[in-house]
Amino acid sequence: MKRVLFLPLFQMESGHHRTADALIEAFHKQDLAIECKKIDFLSYTSSSLEKFISQLYIRWITKWPAAYSWMYTSFFQKDKSFMHSLYETLFVEKMEQLLEEEQPDVIICTHSFSSLLIDKLKSYGIETAPVVNVYTDFFINGVWGKKHVDMHIVPTAEMKQTLVDEGVDPQSILISGILTNDTFKRGKPPKKDDKLHVLVGGGSLGLGDSLQSLVSKSGSSRIDYTILCGHNQELFEHVQRLKCPNIKGISYVAEAEQMNHLYNWADVLITKPGGITMGEAIKKMLPTFVHSVLPGQEEKNMKYLEDAGLVHRLDPNTPIDRQVLTVLSDESTQFLMKKSRHQFLKNTDVSSCSELAGLLNETFLQDDQHEHIQFIDDIFSKLYRSL
Structure with missing residues (x-):
């Protein structure tokens, strides 16, 4: 053996x-x-x-x-x-x-x-x-x-x-x-509603403290949010207390198949620039926004990702709904981000x-x-x- x-x-x-x-x-x-x-x-x-x-x-x-x-x-x-x-x-x-x-x-x-x-x-x-x-x-x-x-x-x-x-x-x-589980393949099922689906990740290392400024109850009713809370129980309970119909929290996702289902649901990903998460997002061809950057590795990742046109950095002082909708409505920006994702996936051995x-x-x-x-x-x- x-x-x-x-x-x-x-x-x-x-x-x-x-x-x-x-x-x-x-x-x-x-x-x-x-x-x-x-x-x-x-x-x-x-x-x-x-x-x-x-x-x-x-x-x-x-x-x-x-x-x-x-x-x-x-x-x-x-x-x-x-x-x-x-x-x-x-x-x-x-x-x-x-x-x-x-x-x-x-x-x-x-x-x-x-x-x-x-x-x-x-x-x-x-x-x-x-x-x-x-x-x-x-x-x-x-x-x-x-x-x-x-x-x-x-x-x-x-x-x-x-x-x-x-x-x-x-x-x-x-x-x-970026090598990811082979479950994360390109292609998504057709949407069943007209709402914008936004998946938010990064909760286990501090997103909970900034959640209220990131996603507020006064946000657009056109957007449904799913917050990946990881092992952060405080964050999960905070989302539950919001009692907002368009904001849902999910605890730690262990299975790749379940995560792939969430990516298929999402139209947009908001996350931190961790290598594997970004690799999954690129493979799923998801427009990606970055809400925060941890020191060290993520700072280096972020420089590459921004220079390559693969992500859009969010401004913490501007409502998230407005930023996401503005970028998604800009056809030129969307074209360049999509081209960057295709180029990244193309140049591999x-x-x-x-x-x-x-x-x-x-x-x-x-x-x-x-x-x-x-x-x-x-x-x-x-x-x-x-x-």
């Missing part, structure tokens, strides 16, 4: 987990004999450490966002030898222990921290299974391991160029867009988790080495002929 090891970092739900889960599902559909295991590295190292860092992270980004933004730009956006040496001193032996225990046939890193540690191990001559970086944001931070990684799965051509500029072999890089799982299966998990080498040659010759 072949073993695939997925390495996010924290236990808390994130894009790193959602991409890993989507790929695990795709591997199982390819071949049930492939054993997939997901381990968040910090919990493996120390459950109390993972809990402490997770709570610190949430508190930091919500209470002191400017400080977190500075720290992220200073230490995560650049290759910092001091920080990397510190990570190595504290964690590299634990990573070696984990890999020795699990004995995977391929390692898929959906978080930069795990990738860095394995890259360090390989730089010291320690043999590991092939390593695949799967990037879940629209940029590459300075923590990701690069030199000794076997394959890089990046969302954009710009990210591929960044890796090439840093000396990565372009033949080891594939553009995938692999376009789904099932396609990537098939590629990784054939590349790294087949016993016949001659077929393995020939398959790689065929894949990349086709890619380069299409350029």
